[in-house]
Amino acid sequence: MSATLFGSQLYGKLVPTGEVARLFTDSAEIRAMLIVLGALAKAEGAAGIIPEISAKAIHRASLELQVDPGGLAEATGANGVPVPALVAAFRDLMQAPEHAQYIHWGATSQDIMDTGLMLRLRQVLSHYEAGLDRVLTRLADLAEAHAELPMAARTYGQQATPTSFGAVVASWGWPLLDLRAETAGLRDRLCVSLSGAAGTASMLGPDPEALRAELSEALGLVDPKRSWHTDRAPVTKIAGWVARLVTAMGKIGEDLTALAATEVAEVTLGEAGASSTMPQKQNPVAPSVLSMLAHHGAGLQTTLMQAARHRHQRDGATWFTEWMVLPQLCLTGAAAIETCAPLLDGLAPRPEAMARNMSGALAAEALSFALAREMPRPEAQNAMKALARESAETGTDLIALAAERHPRIAPVDFAPPRLLGTAPAEARDFARAVRMQA
Incomplete structure (x- = not known):
């Protein structure tokens, strides 16, 4: 196996990094x-x-x-x-x-290397922005199109109450939309380094601050107005952003892996992976890659932060560690975007499976509040817990069972589309926010 998947002829297509x-x-x-x-x-x-x-x-x-x-x-x-x-x-x-x-x-090696890094990170950010825009547009389309498509919300792996597929998509997209809005601020961290051998600019002429400002303007970078040889914030700010990016996309991977499971089958993924021996398998390869990249990014970010503590005015070991980790982290972010975009292009919900998987148990909370109009809330909760146990044991639909025992309950009021709450609005709000930011 190659030392890194990113540059591997064998594995490289699994983690495509595009132009980055x-x-x-x-x-x-x-x-x-x-x-x-x-x-x-x-x-x-x-x-x-x-x-x-x-x-x-x-x-x-x-x-x-x-x-x-x-x-x-x-x-x-x-x-x-x-x-x-x-x-x-x-x-x-x-x-x-x-x-x-x-x-x-009059300069030092770190001035040249750090400033050159900033030039490259500026291009990395441009590629991230273009990729994120594609991802967000697709998420907005999905959220809007399926704002009112009911499905089971799940907490602790258990069905909870109804939500909509559009709201689920919006929950994936909101963190990405926030990250996209932050990229302009990240550019304010892309700054020139020009401080000389020990950060004192002693050999950079009579007015080193003016020289640094002139170099910043020439390169289109920010003038930090100070030495940042040992203050790695211009690097760690971007690294932290990338770590959050892969975490947000890892969430998409985790959810899609679960929703595509054989027993659930509430989404189709477009292209899926094949097994070497089991013809029926449709492996969620792309979602699994997103999850893996999130794991990898978290580890890289931790290592990078440990390497941000330079001793004295420059520290070889911590600087070397940054060289090892930062490119890998940037490629991890690129691979997440390059994987997520085509995955979303092929993603589609399966309404029939979503409907099949929803039972009357999803209405338990709403039913308990309905009973609370007839009796104290604690009693209503206990009564509904008993009905839920009976429903599970007998296979009787919970809504039908509750209506039988409590005639004031009208089953039509507890159908999933009636219990979506703010889910449709959240889906549409997200789609609108994406289009406003574009």
């Missing part, structure tokens, strides 16, 4: 760091920190030159960071030592 995968390659990281080095030189040239002619040459070269990741591997292994080897390779490729000497002037 290419943002976590060696080539993508080097390209992002070259962009940062070029923009830094241009800003330093404009500020008179380095010769402007050299700044222009470095900036132009940063957009044109290609650096082989393999050529940096040995030095990266020795140094623990790729920037020294990248800068050396950049200087060699420029073939203009009089200009190349000013590459990476």
